[in-house]
Amino acid sequence: MIVVTADVLRRQLSSIFLAWGMSAEHAETAVTVMVETDLTGVDSHGVGMIPTYDRWFREGKINVRPDIRIVRERKSVAMIDADRSLGHAPSVKAMKLAIEKAKASGIGVVAVAHSNHFGAAGYYTLMAAREGVIGMSATNAGPILVPTFGREPRLGTNPISFAAPAKRNKPFWLDMATTTVAFGKVNIARRAGKPVPEGWALGEDGRPMTDSQRAFELRRLTPLGGTRELGSHKGYGLGAMVEILCSTLTGSWLAAVDPATGKAGDQNDIGHFFLALNPDLVREEGEFAEDMDRLIDMLHETPPADPAQPVLVAGDPEYASYEERSKSGIPMTDTLFEEVRLVSQNAGVPFLLGN
Amino acid sequence: MIMVSPATLKRQIAEVYRAWGMPERHVNTTVELMVEADLRGIDSHGIGMLPQYEQYRRQGRLNVQPDIQVVKEGPTFVLIDADHGLGHPPAEMAMRAAIEKCEDCGVGFAVVRNSNHYGAAGVYSTMAVERGLIGLAVTGTSQRAVVPTFAREPMFSTNPIAFAAPAGTHDPFSLDMATSTVAVGKLQIARRAEKPLPTGWALNAAGEPEHDAAAAVASVPKRMTPVGGTRALGSHKGYGLAMMVEILGSVLSGSYVGGRDLTTLEPGKYINVGHFFLALDPAFFRGEPAAFTADMDRLIDWLHGTAPAEDGQPVLVAGDPEHASRRLRMAEGIPMTDTLLEEVRQVARGCNAPFLLEG
Numbered sequence: 059m060i061v062v063t064a065d066v067l068r069r070q071l072s073s074i075f076l077a078w079g080m081s082a083e084h085a086e087t088a089v090t091v092m093v094e095t096d097l098t099g100v101d102s103h104g105v106g107m108i109p110t111y112d113r114w115f116r117e118g119k120i121n122v123r124p125d126i127r128i129v130r131e132r133k134s135v136a137m138i139d140a141d142r143s144l145g146h147a148p149s150v151k152a153m154k155l156a157i158e159k160a161k162a163s164g165i166g167v168v169a170v171a172h173s174n175h176f177g178a179a180g181y182y183t184l185m186a187a188r189e190g191v192i193g194m195s196a197t198n199a200g201p202i203l204v205p206t207f208g209r210e211p212r213l214g215t216n217p218i219s220f221a222a223p224a225k226r227n228k229p230f231w232l233d234m235a236t237t238t239v240a241f242g243k244v245n246i247a248r249r250a251g252k253p254v255p256e257g258w259a260l261g262e263d264g265r266p267m268t269d270s271q272r273a274f275e276l277r278r279l280t281p282l283g284g285t286r287e288l289g290s291h292k293g294y295g296l297g298a299m300v301e302i303l304c305s306t307l308t309g310s311w312l313a314a315v316d317p318a319t320g321k322a323g324d325q326n327d328i329g330h331f332f333l334a335l336n337p338d339l340v341r342e343e344g345e346f347a348e349d350m351d352r353l354i355d356m357l358h359e360t361p362p363a364d365p366a367q368p369v370l371v372a373g374d375p376e377y378a379s380y381e382e383r384s385k386s387g388i389p390m391t392d393t394l395f396e397e398v399r400l401v402s403q404n405a406g407v408p409f410l411l412g413n
Numbered sequence: 414m415i416m417v418s419p420a421t422l423k424r425q426i427a428e429v430y431r432a433w434g435m436p437e438r439h440v441n442t443t444v445e446l447m448v449e450a451d452l453r454g455i456d457s458h459g460i461g462m463l464p465q466y467e468q469y470r471r472q473g474r475l476n477v478q479p480d481i482q483v484v485k486e487g488p489t490f491v492l493i494d495a496d497h498g499l500g501h502p503p504a505e506m507a508m509r510a511a512i513e514k515c516e517d518c519g520v521g522f523a524v525v526r527n528s529n530h531y532g533a534a535g536v537y538s539t540m541a542v543e544r545g546l547i548g549l550a551v552t553g554t555s556q557r558a559v560v561p562t563f564a565r566e567p568m569f570s571t572n573p574i575a576f577a578a579p580a581g582t583h584d585p586f587s588l589d590m591a592t593s594t595v596a597v598g599k600l601q602i603a604r605r606a607e608k609p610l611p612t613g614w615a616l617n618a619a620g621e622p623e624h625d626a627a628a629a630v631a632s633v634p635k636r637m638t639p640v641g642g643t644r645a646l647g648s649h650k651g652y653g654l655a656m657m658v659e660i661l662g663s664v665l666s667g668s669y670v671g672g673r674d675l676t677t678l679e680p681g682k683y684i685n686v687g688h689f690f691l692a693l694d695p696a697f698f699r700g701e702p703a704a705f706t707a708d709m710d711r712l713i714d715w716l717h718g719t720a721p722a723e724d725g726q727p728v729l730v731a732g733d734p735e736h737a738s739r740r741l742r743m744a745e746g747i748p749m750t751d752t753l754l755e756e757v758r759q760v761a762r763g764c765n766a767p768f769l770l771e772g
Contacts, residue, residue, distance in 0.1 A: 130700065134489050135519035137698050164489045167520045169698050192660070208719035208728040220657045222664070230660060232653035238646055255645045264722025284646040288594055288613050292640050295588040295731040296654075298716065299576045302547070302586060306578070306708045307698050312715060337665055340485065340492055340524055349664045352675040357656070360564040363620025369564045372653040 060395050061387040062411050067105060068093050070398065070410045074108065077405040078115055080122045080144075088146040088177075095178040096388045099379030100233070102242040103178040106394060111144065111175070112401040119326040120144050120174055126151060134159050136168045137308070145176025145197070145330065152332045153182040153195065160191045160334035170330040171308035175199075180233030180376070183221035186334045187229035190347070193221045194333040198304035200314040201322045203237050204278045206291040209264025211278055213313055214325075215240060216300035221373075222337075224350035231373030236297040237279040238290075248274045257284025304329040415754060416746035417770055422460060423448050425757065425769045429463065432766035433470060433477045435499075443501040450533040451747045454738030455589070457598050458533035460749070464756045466499060466530070467763065474683055475499060475529060481506060489518050492666070493525045497683040500531025500552075508537040508690045512544055515692035525688040526666035530555070534575035535589030535735070541692040542577045542585045545702055549691040550575045553663035555684040557671040558635035559593045562649040565620030567634050569671040571596060572658035577732070578695070581706035583713045587732030592655040594642045597635060604630045613642020661689040 068089050075085035096104030114120045124143035128136050136155055140148035152168040159166025176182075179195045186193025199214025215235040222230045239258050247254045247270035256266045257280060259273035266285065267273060282293025305312050308329035315322040337346035360369040383389075390398075395411060402409040417425075423444045430440040451459030469475040479498030483491050491510045495503035507523035514521025531537075534550045541548025554570030561568055571591035578586045595614050603610055603626035612622040615629035616636040622643070623629045623636070639651030663670045668687030672680050695705035719728040742748075749757075754770055761768040 130697065132519050132697065135694075135697055137700075163518070164487045165520055165522055167693060192665075205716055205719050205728045207721055207723070207726050209722040210720050212716055212719050220653075220660075222660045230656060232657060234647075234650040234653055238641070257646045260722075264720075282647050282650050283594070283640055283642070287611050288642045288646060289590075289640045291729075291731075292590045292592075295576075295590055296574075298586065298712070298731060299588055301712060302576075302578050302709070306705060306712055307547075307693075307695055309699055309704060309708070312708070312712055335522070335665075339487055340490065340665055341667055345667065346664060349667065349675050350660070353656075353659065353664055353670060356670070356675070356678065357561060357568060360561055360568050361566050362563055363565045363616075364563070367563050369561050370649075372649075372656060 060390050060392065060411070062390060063387050064093050064097055064384065066410055067096065067388060070402065071105065071108065073407040073410070074401060074405045077407045078122045084143070084147040087150050088144055091146040091150065091177045091181045094181060097380045097383045098178070098180070098376040099383070100178045100180070100376065102240055105388075105390070105398065107175060107177065108401050109397040112404055114174070114324060114326065116404065119324060124148075128155070134163045134165055134167065138168060138170045140170050140173035142172055142326065143174060145170075145173045145328075148173055149176040149182055149330055149332070150185070152330065153185050153193065153334070156332045156334040157186050157189050157191055160186075160336040161189070164336050164339045166334045168332045169303075169308045170332070171310050172327050173310070173330055174328065175325045176330055178233060179217045179219035180221070180231060182332060183219040183233070184229065184231055187221035187223040187231065190223050190338065192223070192335040192337060193219075195219045195331065196300045196303055197330045198301050198310070198314060198328050200325050202241060202277050202279050203281055203294070203297050204260050204264065206281060206286055206294045209260065209262065213297045213301055215279070216297040216304070218296065218300055222350055223347055224354055225344070225347040226351050227354040228373060228377050230350065230354065230371060231376065233376075236282055236293050236300060238282050238284045238293065239279065241277065241279065244270060244273045244279070257288065303331040307331065414748050414750055415770070417749055418746045419448050419452060419743065421769055422451065422747055425761070426460065426463065428766040428769065429467075429761055429764060432764040435477045439498065439502040442505050443499055446501045446505060446532050446536045448747075449536045452739045452742045453533070453535065453735035454742070455533045455535070455735070457596060460747075460757065461753060462530060462532065463760055467760045469529065469684070483510075489514050489520060490522045490524070493523060495525050495528035497527055497685075498529065500525075500528045500686065500688065503528055504531040504537055504550075504688050504690070505540070507688065508540045508548070508550065508692070511690045511692040512541055512546060515541075515546055515694050516544070519694045519697040520692070522689065522691045524666045526668045526685070527683065528668070528686045528688055529684050530686065531688060533589060534573045535577065535587055537690060538575040538577035538589070539585065539587055542579045542587070545579050545696065547578045547693040547695055548576070550688070551658040551662050552688040553659055553668055553670060553686050555669070555672040555686055556634070557673070558597070559637050559639055559655060560616050560620065562639065562644055562652045565616065565618065565636075567636055567671070569655055569659055571637075572655040572662070574654065574658060578709060579706055580709035580713055581703070583710050584732060584736040586709065586713065586730060587735060589735070592640055592651050592658060594638045594640050594651065597637070600626055600629045613638055613646065663687040665689060
């Protein structure tokens with residue numbers, strides 16, 4: 059395990075994106091989103107994605123000089139074409155626009171078409187909450203979720219994020235895949251040589267299986283709920299809701315499957331959905347944030363089952379990680395460290411993390 | 414078990430509400446939305462709620478002649494005060510307002526405060542679909558019955574989410590789900606069948622899984638789990654979704670959370686539930702209406718086309734069971750258990766309304 063500072067990580071990622079030919083502005087945006095994500099402890103969606111981005115870049119699947127444009131706009135809604143850009147720049151643009159619209163009119167909804175992986179959905183909703191408005195974001199992704207009663211994947215992990223500002227407390231900040239677990243958790247179990255709990259992954263026959271090595275190879279995750287008995291049809295329904303808001307609403311590829319080749323897995327024409335809502339236009343100014351404090355305090359004060367494990371509110375683990383990693387740095391596994399070295403070599407830029 | 418036609422059921426419920434003194438326009442709206450829930454097979458949220466509503470009325474927790482008012486309005490939204498009436502009329506008015514705002518602006522939302530139980534969330538989200546729009550409806554609820562992850566006491570309730578989107582040749586996509594793992598009704602079914610509860614449905618007073626169905630049903634308060642059921646299977650996600658619903662439905666409107674005032678954490682005279690509705694115009698985003706509905710058909714075909722784990726149980730899409738139930742019950746009527754029939758007889762007798770469901 060190697061620990062790097064956020065600053066060195068920023069410079070490393072920036073040098074790679076600039077070497078690819080990305081504009082300084084787009085590089086800066088992508089780097090900010092990725093490193094903030096690593097600081098919050100969502101390791102799967104920050105620098106951990108750079109080897110995948112590198113592969114897509116070399117395969118010509120990312121447009122590094124995109125013309126990201128607003129194709130239609132009204133007072134409270136807008137449609138953005140990402141022109142096959144990496145997802146961060148169009149997504150920051152979309153959420154900024156949604157926030158402006160919410161402040162002016164009460165609500166803003168901005169959808170993004172023809173985009174790529176955008177990192178962590180939560181980055182964008184926190185942008186909204188920090189501006190005093192409610193934020194929602196979602197994205198579709200390549201197939202990995204097996205619908206209830208099925209035995210093959212048809213939808214992505216299709217995450218949804220929701221944030222709401224408080225006054226004294228940090229914002230309520232939910233960022234969740236609509237699968238039971240992220241694929242990264244299966245990988246962690248595999249590396250540790252441990253079985254996965256029943257309800258995380260399915261075999262080729264559509265039945266639950268606990269062999270983490272096989273689960274890693276098969277890539278068949280359950281929807282939130284895990285089994286029909288525990289409500290997997292609800293997770294499946296939420297995953298489909300995200301698919302509708304991201305691919306159907308924007309005209310991006312259904313389940314990130316290339317309609318020309320039928321090939322699934324890469325995320326090179328996906329859609330995102332962003333919503334911002336201004337609570338101060340609905341309630342008297344400030345009342346919403348004060349009631350959010352009351353709600354958050356009430357939840358924190360719920361009697362715990364185990365006195366050593368207090369009841370948390372969405373965002374608590376991420377804020378704690380942010381504080382810790384801002385001081386002590388971002389841990390990277392040796393494997394990822396070596397992968398970033400390779401990406402740097404591919405881009406022809408110095409490897410800065412070893413210094 | 415008897416079968417009742419939708420028309421007869423509507424007349425019966427209407428007679429009760431008239432006997433209560435509810436204004437005729439509210440009677441019609443409420444009756445239509447309740448029977449729609451029954452037609453869709455959502456038995457827990459239609460006529461099955463009438464005994465509970467009667468109890469609220471007798472307790473003075475329901476205003477049968479509310480003055481429902483728009484208290485705030487912007488270009489894209491309205492805030493409605495339901496004046497403690499039954500939730501259906503203000504909710505219907507709110508979703509209609511969200512739809513009108515959406516037709517003007519591409520998106521519209523409505524927030525309702527000082528409301529009450531409004532039946533099934535899904536009957537509001539599909540109102541948007543009838544106009545070619547995407548609809549979202551969520552609501553807070555009045556009883557503490559769901560326990561946050563890592564906790565041992567319930568703090569909120571089943572906080573449902575309903576989302577619907579229009580298709581082309583297919584029936585609309587229509588998701589209507591509690592954010593708890595199961596509804597109370599499922600605990601009752603297990604109790605009657607004397608079956609143990611699966612781990613993840615309910616908790617005991619120590620916050621550990623409760624497997625005894627009778628104990629789970631008898632528990633005061635109820636201690637159910639957020640969807641996910643256990644921490645290992647993601648109950649923190651269900652808990653997070655339930656709070657999203659609470660924030661949009663209750664906090665945004667200034668209503669109670671789990672039947673409690675957020676300042677005092679005590680219940681009040683009224684139930685003070687809040688609702689949230691949103692309508693979104695897919696034609697704006699796609700540039701024309703047909704592109705979205707054609708792609709919805711493709712999505713629905715894609716999901717229905719999933720290879721099933723078991724022959725004989727095809728993969729479904731949200732709304733399939735409700736659409737099938739609606740077709741069946743329109744033709745054959747709505748089944749009512751003897752117990753429910755007897756309860757409705759008591760309600761009618763109690764308010765001097767005629768009882769019309771005699772076999």
